[in-house]
Amino acid sequence: MTLEKLKEIFDHNFxxxxxxxxxxxxxxxxxxxxxxxxxxKIGRRDIWIDENGLTGAGTxxxxxA
Numbered sequence: 001m002t003l004e005k006l007k008e009i010f011d012h013n014f015x016x017x018x019x020x021x022x023x024x025x026x027x028x029x030x031x032x033x034x035x036x037x038x039x040x041k042i043g044r045r046d047i048w049i050d051e052n053g054l055t056g057a058g059t060x061x062x063x064x065a
Contacts, residue, residue, distance in 0.1 A: 003038045003051065010040060031055075 007026045014024035025041040029048065037050045044063060048056040 003049065006049070007038055014042075 007028075010024060010026045015021065023043065027039050028036050029039045030036055031048075034055075035050055037048045037055055040047050040049070041060075044060045046058055046060065047054060
C-alpha cells in the first residue's frame with residue numbers, strides 16, 4: 001500500500017460522520033534530506049511514516065487532552 005492510499009483511507013474513514021472533526025488529521029511533511037513523510041495525528045498523539053515504515057512518534061504536551 002502506498003502512503004497516498006493510506007492518507008486517503010484515514011481522510012475518508014476517520015472524519016465525520018464517523019469521528020468528530022479534527023480528531024484525526026493527516027498531512028504531508030518535509031524532512032530535510034529525506035523524502036516526504038505522512039504525519040498522522042490522533043488527538044495529542046502523532047506518528048510519522050515514510051515508504052519504509054515508522055520514522056517517529058510522540059505526544060503533544062503543549063495542549064490539553
